[in-house]
Amino acid sequence: MSDAALISNPNEEWVLPSRGIVGMACLILAEASIFVIFVVAYIFYMGKSLTGPTPKEVLTLPIFTSICLLSSSLTVHAAVSALSRSKRHLCSLWLAATVLLGGIFLAGTAHEWYDLIYNHGLTISTNLFGTTFYSLVGLHATHVLIGLIMLSLALWFSLRGQMTHEHTEKLEVLSLYWHFVDGVWVIVFLVVYVLGR
Amino acid sequence: MMATQTPPNEVYDAGASKPHRPLWLEVLHGWVTTVDHKKIGLMYIGYSLIFLVVAGFEALLMRIQLAIPNNHFVSPQVFNGLFTVHGTTMVFFVGMPILFGFGNYLIPLMIGARDMAFPRLNAFSFWISAFGGLLLYYSYIGGSGLYGAGSAPDVGWFAYAPLTSRVFSPGHSTDYWTLAVLLSGIGTIGTALNIVATTISMRCPGMKMSRLPLLVWLYLVTSCMTFIAVGPLTAAQIMLMLDRYAGSHFFDTQAGGSAVLWMHFFWIFGHPEVYILVLPAFAFANEIIPVFSRKAIFGYPAMVAASVGIGFISMGVWAHHMFTVGLGPGANTFFVLATMIISVPTGIKIFNWLATLWGGKIHFTVSMMFAIGFLFQFLIAGLTGIMLSVAPLDWQLGNSYFVVAHFHYVLVGAILFMLFSAFYYWYPKVTGRMLSERLGKWHFWLFVIGFHLTFDFMHIPGLLGMPRRIYTYEADRGWMIWNMIVSSGAAVQAVATLLFVFNMVWSYFKGAVAGADPWDAWTLEWSTTSPPPSYNFAQTPTVASRRPLWDLKHPEDPDSNYETEQSLPRTRQEENL
Ligand code: HEM
Ligand SMILES: [Cu+2]
Numbered sequence: 001m002s003d004a005a006l007i008s009n010p011n012e013e014w015v016l017p018s019r020g021i022v023g024m025a026c027l028i029l030a031e032a033s034i035f036v037i038f039v040v041a042y043i044f045y046m047g048k049s050l051t052g053p054t055p056k057e058v059l060t061l062p063i064f065t066s067i068c069l070l071s072s073s074l075t076v077h078a079a080v081s082a083l084s085r086s087k088r089h090l091c092s093l094w095l096a097a098t099v100l101l102g103g104i105f106l107a108g109t110a111h112e113w114y115d116l117i118y119n120h121g122l123t124i125s126t127n128l129f130g131t132t133f134y135s136l137v138g139l140h141a142t143h144v145l146i147g148l149i150m151l152s153l154a155l156w157f158s159l160r161g162q163m164t165h166e167h168t169e170k171l172e173v174l175s176l177y178w179h180f181v182d183g184v185w186v187i188v189f190l191v192v193y194v195l196g197r
Numbered sequence: 198m199m200a201t202q203t204p205p206n207e208v209y210d211a212g213a214s215k216p217h218r219p220l221w222l223e224v225l226h227g228w229v230t231t232v233d234h235k236k237i238g239l240m241y242i243g244y245s246l247i248f249l250v251v252a253g254f255e256a257l258l259m260r261i262q263l264a265i266p267n268n269h270f271v272s273p274q275v276f277n278g279l280f281t282v283h284g285t286t287m288v289f290f291v292g293m294p295i296l297f298g299f300g301n302y303l304i305p306l307m308i309g310a311r312d313m314a315f316p317r318l319n320a321f322s323f324w325i326s327a328f329g330g331l332l333l334y335y336s337y338i339g340g341s342g343l344y345g346a347g348s349a350p351d352v353g354w355f356a357y358a359p360l361t362s363r364v365f366s367p368g369h370s371t372d373y374w375t376l377a378v379l380l381s382g383i384g385t386i387g388t389a390l391n392i393v394a395t396t397i398s399m400r401c402p403g404m405k406m407s408r409l410p411l412l413v414w415l416y417l418v419t420s421c422m423t424f425i426a427v428g429p430l431t432a433a434q435i436m437l438m439l440d441r442y443a444g445s446h447f448f449d450t451q452a453g454g455s456a457v458l459w460m461h462f463f464w465i466f467g468h469p470e471v472y473i474l475v476l477p478a479f480a481f482a483n484e485i486i487p488v489f490s491r492k493a494i495f496g497y498p499a500m501v502a503a504s505v506g507i508g509f510i511s512m513g514v515w516a517h518h519m520f521t522v523g524l525g526p527g528a529n530t531f532f533v534l535a536t537m538i539i540s541v542p543t544g545i546k547i548f549n550w551l552a553t554l555w556g557g558k559i560h561f562t563v564s565m566m567f568a569i570g571f572l573f574q575f576l577i578a579g580l581t582g583i584m585l586s587v588a589p590l591d592w593q594l595g596n597s598y599f600v601v602a603h604f605h606y607v608l609v610g611a612i613l614f615m616l617f618s619a620f621y622y623w624y625p626k627v628t629g630r631m632l633s634e635r636l637g638k639w640h641f642w643l644f645v646i647g648f649h650l651t652f653d654f655m656h657i658p659g660l661l662g663m664p665r666r667i668y669t670y671e672a673d674r675g676w677m678i679w680n681m682i683v684s685s686g687a688a689v690q691a692v693a694t695l696l697f698v699f700n701m702v703w704s705y706f707k708g709a710v711a712g713a714d715p716w717d718a719w720t721l722e723w724s725t726t727s728p729p730p731s732y733n734f735a736q737t738p739t740v741a742s743r744r745p746l747w748d749l750k751h752p753e754d755p756d757s758n759y760e761t762e763q764s765l766p767r768t769r770q771e772e773n774l
Contacts, residue, residue, distance in 0.1 A: 022393060026390040026420075033425045037465075041447060044458060131446045134445075
């Protein structure tokens with residue numbers, strides 16, 4: 001038999017969404033639902049600790065590191081658009097800036113935790129605040145770390161000249177993840193440092 | 198007929214390699230390293246079937262224990278382990294992987310794609326889930342660490358706090374349970390992601406969303422639900438691990454933690470999960486019932502809308518598993534109503550299937566018989582579900598054998614029946630041979646009898662107040678005869694299942710040769726050879742309607758004349774074979 005019946009309009013263009021972006025959107029949805037549960041647990045246990053220290057006593061607003069993290073969303077976006085215009089050196093530069101800003105954020109978290117553990121005696125097992133604080137902020141920091149590793153890899157390829165215009169979409173997928181991580185920080189910041197303090 | 202398939206000799210370079218029997222090791226290597234969606238799908242199915250037999254065996258042990266009062270066939274500790282491992286296995290290592298196995302195998306074929314969107318992620322997802330299953334059973338050996346063998350997780354499949362804390366569950370068996378579920382969740386999310394990306398981004402030309410086979414639509418909905426449902430489970434398992442190993446207090450009531458919070462988190466996963474399991478069964482029904490009624494499915498758009506509706510509503514009903522906790526009148530009312538509303542889209546589906554059957558020329562193949570069994574049994578199970586969703590009734594029936602009967606009615610009577618139906622329907626495509634219809638009829642009737650003996654009568658001890666998860670009972674409770682019947686039905690089902698396994702093996706060697714399209718069906722998987730070549734389609738197919746093979750077989754009256762963008766009502770007389 002002929003397969004003429006199967007063909008509708010052979011000339012009609014058939015474009016589908018990029019699978020990378022769809023896949024990343026799915027991953028973000030799944031990750032978001034994990035974060036929601038940790039945020040709910042945080043809010044649910046707010047003010048229910050049986051012993052101190054309380055958030056008010058020990059937490060300080062991480063303004064500077066938050067600004068760093070959020071601005072790294074802009075720099076990663078700049079890196080993608082540089083690559084899409086085939087400006088490879090510019091792309092490397094923006095990627096390096098992103099990694100640097102993300103690194104500052106992580107260092108800030110490390111410093112905060114050090115201070116909490118050694119100067120205020122707050123650990124994950126101290127009270128409900130410690131339990132929910134370290135797990136929520138730690139989960140987010142883990143995501144930052146994973147993102148930083150991926151971005152550093154991208155930077156490495158970019159510096160070696162192995163990243164070209166064709167990789168724009170891949171870098172864009174990675175940047176989506178990074179935007180997500182930054183977006184989550186806005187929520188975590190509001191819940192932990194504003195609402196919960 | 199085989200429009201999308203060039204004969205193999207045009208594709209292979211005939212002189213390149215002389216045929217030789219591959220060594221066992223080569224075959225094994227081929228399967229372990231494969232990224233082909235069909236092989237991965239089959240590995241999923243094979244692995245679930247093994248676990249189905251294992252968990253079925255556990256069920257038999259429990260039924261032997263409960264058949265007569267004051268029995269000591271197994272010890273109480275072993276019994277607790279049995280129902281925990283049975284439930285966990287059936288949900289995470291039978292139900293999920295077997296459904297994803299079918300999805301993996303069928304979706305690319307049905308949408309005219311060469312493979313899934315991310316083949317390597319696909320292999321990763323399979324192996325990580327498989328590893329999870331092994332971990333669960335490894336706890337039988339390693340659950341007590343160095344202190345001795347023979348301990349299994351015994352906290353129930355929903356593992357309520359604070360029983361899971363280290364004080365009440367020492368040793369490592371609970372940790373193996375946690376890890377097993379966590380890993381299976383990661384694999385599940387990976388596969389669901391793959392299914393969504395494949396469906397959105399890999400469709401062949403002309404396969405618009407409005408022309409997707411309903412099976413693919415339902416897998417799309419199930420996969421989207423998976424992200425939202427499995428995420429919370431993963432989060433809860435991480436919290437549990439932190440509690441057990443890092444000394445945190447999420448579910449530690451002594452430090453102000455809440456045991457009810459765990460219940461919420463678990464059922465936020467748990468209820469959508471039951472719909473994640475049942476939607477693929479609906480998906481099979483949507484393909485199989487029309488083909489054996491010789492009619493196009495009734496109400497395609499309503500079917501899609503109902504599935505999406507179920508997806509959304511099922512996210513907001515979880516606390517009907519918690520009526521006995523005492524949530525207060527406001528929450529109780531909300532969850533009663535939400536639960537009842539879900540029967541509306543479910544009812545729409547049932548009516549659509551009935552309307553598809555109505556006036557059709559029904560072919561009573563074994564596959565169709567299982568599908569019809571599914572319809573009736575799913576209806577009854579839905580009705581007992583509505584009974585349980587009435588909070589005051591649930592206060593009476595909650596945690597009794599009535600609940601066990603309700604959910605086994607769905608899981609066995611609906612999902613497993615539809616799985617059997619799917620096996621009889623697609624086995625010819627996968628192996629190139631038909632399953633024996635004669636053995637199949639025996640399988641069907643024995644299974645129906647066994648099923649109804651077990652699960653119809655299981656409602657009664659529940660109504661008489663027999664709690665679930667008890668190890669044994671006194672003779673004077675009036676539960677004895679019912680338990681005896683329930684247990685004997687289990688034996689009948691076991692025999693029927695063995696018959697099915699035998700049929701699968703026998704037909705593989707001796708079954709009638711199937712050909713590409715034994716059922717005269719309409720979706721793209723039947724346009725390629727049975728079994729399909731590793732590249733699926735030699736030429737990428739192009740479609741113009743929901744039933745591309747109908748169009749191909751009836752060029753004088755193609756579906757595309759009737760399915761317009763606005764989906765005008767169909768006016769043509771359906772096929773009269
Ligand atoms: C669609 C397929 C369904 C499946 C696979 C299913 C499965 C289950 C399972 C596994 C449980 C018990 C969980 C446990 O305690 O271990 C359960 C309980 C329950 N189901 Fe279903 N169910 C389904 C449909 C429904 C429907 C349609 C309704 C109501 C309209 C419903 C209402 C309930 C209620 C209220 C309970 C809680 C009973 C209790 O624990 O006291 N179910 N179901
Ligand atoms: Cu439920």
